[in-house]
Amino acid sequence: MARITEECVARIKDSADIVDIVGGCIQLRRAGNSWKACCPFHNEKTPSFHVNPARQTFHCFGCGVGGDAIKFLMMFENLDYPTALRRVADKNGVAVVEEDENPEQQRRRRLRGRIIEANQLASDYFHRQLCRNLEASHVREYLKQREFNIEVAKAWQLGWAPPDFSNLRQLAASKQMDTHLLTEAYLLQNNSRGSYAVFRDRLMFPIHNVRGEIVGFSGRIMAEGQDPRKYVNTGDTVAFHKGELLFGLFKATSHIARAGMCVVICEGQLDVIACHEKADIRNAVAGLGTAFTDEHAATLRKYAKKAVLCYDGDNAGIKASEKTYRKLAAVGMEVAMASLPAGEDPDSLIRTQGAEALREAIANARPYLEVRAEIEQRTAGQDANSRAALIPRMADLVAEVTDPISRDVIIADLSVRLNTGLEDFRNTVNDIIRNRKEEPRSAEPEPYYPEDEYEDENADSPGEAQVYTPPARVTAVRLHPTIRNLLCYAAQNKAAQHALVERIEELQEPINSLSGGIILQKLLEVLPEPGNAAAWTAFVAELPPEQAAALRNIDNTEIALNDAEAFMEQACAHAARDAVNARIDSIKTRIRSGNISQEAVADLFRELTDLQRLLNGNKII
Numbered sequence: 001m002a003r004i005t006e007e008c009v010a011r012i013k014d015s016a017d018i019v020d021i022v023g024g025c026i027q028l029r030r031a032g033n034s035w036k037a038c039c040p041f042h043n044e045k046t047p048s049f050h051v052n053p054a055r056q057t058f059h060c061f062g063c064g065v066g067g068d069a070i071k072f073l074m075m076f077e078n079l080d081y082p083t084a085l086r087r088v089a090d091k092n093g094v095a096v097v098e099e100d101e102n103p104e105q106q107r108r109r110r111l112r113g114r115i116i117e118a119n120q121l122a123s124d125y126f127h128r129q130l131c132r133n134l135e136a137s138h139v140r141e142y143l144k145q146r147e148f149n150i151e152v153a154k155a156w157q158l159g160w161a162p163p164d165f166s167n168l169r170q171l172a173a174s175k176q177m178d179t180h181l182l183t184e185a186y187l188l189q190n191n192s193r194g195s196y197a198v199f200r201d202r203l204m205f206p207i208h209n210v211r212g213e214i215v216g217f218s219g220r221i222m223a224e225g226q227d228p229r230k231y232v233n234t235g236d237t238v239a240f241h242k243g244e245l246l247f248g249l250f251k252a253t254s255h256i257a258r259a260g261m262c263v264v265i266c267e268g269q270l271d272v273i274a275c276h277e278k279a280d281i282r283n284a285v286a287g288l289g290t291a292f293t294d295e296h297a298a299t300l301r302k303y304a305k306k307a308v309l310c311y312d313g314d315n316a317g318i319k320a321s322e323k324t325y326r327k328l329a330a331v332g333m334e335v336a337m338a339s340l341p342a343g344e345d346p347d348s349l350i351r352t353q354g355a356e357a358l359r360e361a362i363a364n365a366r367p368y369l370e371v372r373a374e375i376e377q378r379t380a381g382q383d384a385n386s387r388a389a390l391i392p393r394m395a396d397l398v399a400e401v402t403d404p405i406s407r408d409v410i411i412a413d414l415s416v417r418l419n420t421g422l423e424d425f426r427n428t429v430n431d432i433i434r435n436r437k438e439e440p441r442s443a444e445p446e447p448y449y450p451e452d453e454y455e456d457e458n459a460d461s462p463g464e465a466q467v468y469t470p471p472a473r474v475t476a477v478r479l480h481p482t483i484r485n486l487l488c489y490a491a492q493n494k495a496a497q498h499a500l501v502e503r504i505e506e507l508q509e510p511i512n513s514l515s516g517g518i519i520l521q522k523l524l525e526v527l528p529e530p531g532n533a534a535a536w537t538a539f540v541a542e543l544p545p546e547q548a549a550a551l552r553n554i555d556n557t558e559i560a561l562n563d564a565e566a567f568m569e570q571a572c573a574h575a576a577r578d579a580v581n582a583r584i585d586s587i588k589t590r591i592r593s594g595n596i597s598q599e600a601v602a603d604l605f606r607e608l609t610d611l612q613r614l615l616n617g618n619k620i621i
Contacts, residue, residue, distance in 0.1 A: 004085060008097040012085050015092035016069040018056045025076050040076060041065050041257035063260045064305070078253045080211050112238045115185040118177050119206070119214040119239075122187055125168050126159025126204040126217075136160040139203050139222055146270065147351055152277045159204035161219060165197035186216065186234045199232060205269045207234065207288065208250040216240035218247070218269060218288055231289045243293040246285040246300070248272040255282035256303045263304040264338075264362060265292075265324060266346055267311050274347035275310075279355035281362060284310070284346075292320070297327040306334040308365045310358075312345045318375065322397070325368050329400035336365040337372070369397055369410055373417050388477055388518045389546040391420055395428040396475040399436070412589070421585035424515055428478040476549035479516035482578045484554075486571055487516070490523050491556040492530050495564035500524055503572050510575035513582045519547050531558030580615050584608060 004012075019035055022028060028035040028051060039049035039060040048062035059066035065075065073084040089096050130136050130153060139160045143153065152158075165188070172182055179195060182188040188195045202219030209215050216234030221227050234240045247269050256263045264284040266272050275284035287296060300307065307328050311317040321337060328335050338361045340349055349358050373394055380386035394414060401407040407429070415425040479487065489496040500507065501524055511517035522543065528535040536556040540548050561567055587608050591601055 003099045004082060005097050005099055008089075008094070009085060012089045012092070012094050012096075013068065013070065015094050016056070016088050017053075018058060018069040018072070019051055019053050021069045021088070021091075022051050022058060022072055025072075039063060039065075039258075041254070042260055043258065063257070065257050065261060075254060075257050078210070078212070078250065080209075083211060108238050111184060114177070114181055115237055115239045116213050116215065117175075118172065118181055118185045118187065119216065121172060121175060121177065122168060122185075122217070123157050123159060123204075123206045123214050125171060126161055127153070127157050128159075129162055130158060130160040130204075133160065133162065135162065142203065142222065146347065147278070148270075148273065152273060155277065156273055157206050157214075159206070161197070161199035161202045161204050163197075163200045165200075168197075184237060186237055186240070198234075201226065202232065205247065207240070207245055207247060209239075209245065210250050210253060212250050213239075215245070216242075220269075233288050241295075242288050244295040244299065245288060246296060247288060248276065248285045249299070249303075251276065252283050252285050253303050259283040261303070261305040262308060263300055263306070264308045264310050265300075267317065267320060268345070271310070271346040274350055275358070278347075278350045279358045281359065292324040292327050294327055294330075297331045297333070300328070301331045301333060304333065306336065308336045308338055308362055309368065310338045310340070310346050310362060310365075313340050313342050318372075321368070322372075325372075325397070326400050330402065332402050334406075335368040337368045338362045338365040339371060367410075369394070369414060370417070372397065373414055377418070388516075389544060391418060391425065391515065392428060392432075392475040392477050392546055394418060395425065395478070396432055398429050399432040412592075415586075415589050419586065420515075421582045422589040423585050424478075424480065424582060428515065431478055432475065474545040474549055476552070477516050477519065477546045479519075479550050480514040480578065480582075482510065482571075482575045483514050483516040483520055486520055486575060487523060487551070487554055489561070489564075489568065489571065490520070491528070491536065491554060492559045493561050493564060494530055494558075496561060496568055497524070497527050497530070499565050499568035500572070501527075503568070506572055506576060510572075510579040513579040514575070516547075516550055519543065519550060522547075528556060530556050532556065577615065580611050584611050584615070587611075 019028065022037075023035070026037050026040050026049075028037050029047070031050070033052075033054065035051040035053070036047045037049045037051075038044050038047050039062055041060065042063040044062050049058065049060045051058045057066060057068055058072055067075075070081065070084045070088065073079055073087055074081060077084075077087075079087065086096060088094075130139060131150070143149075143158070148158075168187075169179070169182070172178075179188060183190065183195065186198055189198055190196075199217060199219040201222050203222060205218045205220070206214045207216045207218055216237070216239070218234075219232045221230050221232075233242055236242070252263065262283060264275060264281055266275060266284055266286040268286055268289075272284045272286045275281040285300075287293075307324075309321045309324055311321045311324075325335050340346070340361055341353075344352065346358055349361070376390050376394060380390050398407060398410055398414065401410060408426070411426050411429055412422060415422045418425070486500065490500055500520075504524060507520070511521045523539070526539050526542075528539040533556070540551055543551070587604050590596060591604055591608075596604075
């Protein structure tokens with residue numbers, strides 16, 4: 001597509017009078033050398049929206065939005081950047097100069113325009129079929145059961161694709177749209193027997209880009225057993241790239257700004273429509289039945305600073321929420337999570353408990369990592385293996401946060417929630433960040449999960465919630481330096497093994513307090529023979545993945561130790577000292593948190609005093 005030259009962009013921006021442009025959209029009142037108004041992007045009674053003609057900028061001190069005249073038009077009228085530029089150029093009589101296109105670019109631009117025309121034609125046709133065709137009664141009944149009326153169907157241009165494509169083909173032909181164009185638009189496809197309709201007996205959702213153009217479709221199956229694919233989306237065309245598009249974004253952009261630069265992310269199309277039309281939550285969007293992508297995150301970052309994940313509370317929903325969180329955190333967005341009742345999605349919650357229940361869940365959304373820590377702790381229970389894996393798994397999620405100040409605040413909060421030492425948890429996070437820099441993530445595409453293609457509405461009605469199981473992604477348990485040393489000695493020297501077994505009672509506190517201690521305990525239970533590679537391999541194979549990964553740089557090559565008994569006595573003393581320091585760190589972290597009663601604080605200070613006396617003689621804090 002032709003691109004406006006940089007010189008022309010500069011002329012257009014120079015021609016823009018921000019007071020004139022903003023004043024043509026909202027009522028401005030002079031305030032000294034600037035102008036002010038009630039912000040059009042969030043609800044307020046006292047004006048906090050200011051326009052500065054000297055700087056040619058606007059800024060709202062209430063919701064934080066700001067920018068130049070082009071940015072204002074983009075947000076206020078839901079325009080993309082080139083369209084907003086052309087709008088200002090037309091208004092001010094600036095001739096738009098574009099860079100030359102090569103023949104292939106010209107061909108793709110023309111084809112893209114024709115595909116959008118074909119999609120608009122198809123969308124109108126599908127909508128008429130839903131509203132008027134007697135054979136679509138089962139689709140209308142389905143929407144009625146989901147409490148979506150005809151006004152909602154019109155607002156979102158919902159439709160029905162009949163099994164027979166011939167009428168649409170004839171309609172297209174009357175508009176000089178041949179079979180080749182319908183194939184390019186992915187409305188038809190070819191096989192050995194000829195062409196066939198991609199969408200047959202499906203509830204149709206038109207997919208718009210942020211300009212409001214219909215670039216493709218998503219079709220939901222209506223008959224059980226008809227097709228294993230619950231949803232079918234338009235394939236990649238010159239106009240449609242599923243990994244870049246978000247359902248509902250074209251309607252949500254201005255509302256995202258009014259909601260304080262916050263977007264609500266759902267899993268499915270009907271959830272988005274329910275948020276907009278039933279609960280008046282008009283800043284909601286969703287992917288197209290696929291994993292959330294880097295492109296999705298980058299697109300949302302243009303419009304929002306914060307995201308609220310409104311996913312199902314089942315195992316699939318939690319799994320999907322983690323993928324989305326990682327992408328959003330990586331682009332610097334703040335991520336919160338709405339806690340929905342077990343078995344409910346946004347639409348079903350509205351139907352069972354009312355719109356206010358969903359609005360309340362979103363209003364009370366808490367930071368994603370806080371909610372996730374609670375889920376992980378419930379799952380881990382008292383199981384030692386699960387609790388050992390919890391710290392590195394949460395640290396791996398914290399490591400996604402790009403802002404170091406925000407990350408450190410989160411580390412301090414989670415160290416209290418996870419009952420672990422602040423420094424130990426911070427070191428675990430920093431180790432993960434350092435390893436990622438040294439070993440960048442593969443450029444290969446992310447693993448494909450078959451259910452991602454149509455998991456966005458697995459449950460059309462509330463059902464029994466699945467038991468959460470932690471994700472398959474493996475993050476190695478961090479080994480405290482003292483634990484690592486003891487593991488090395490025990491793996492490589494028989495006498496050291498026996499010396500540590502003899503001191504197992506005094507090692508219980510370090511095993512329980514220091515990261516990786518559970519692995520040492522298991523090694524002392526199994527006692528793989530030093531120098532026996534097969535025995536070591538068998539021992540590691542029996543460990544959970546997170547623990548096995550922690551031993552990847554440790555082998556059991558046999559070594560000699562002079563006076564192993566004395567050596568291990570000193571090593572155990574170091575371990576006991578480090579365990580006391582870890583407990584002191586944990587107590588100080590809890591006291592600083594301020595989230596405990598005065599009585600609990602007093603108890604912790606008494607314990608802290610006792611530990612300091614134990615560690616440093618008569619020294620009192």
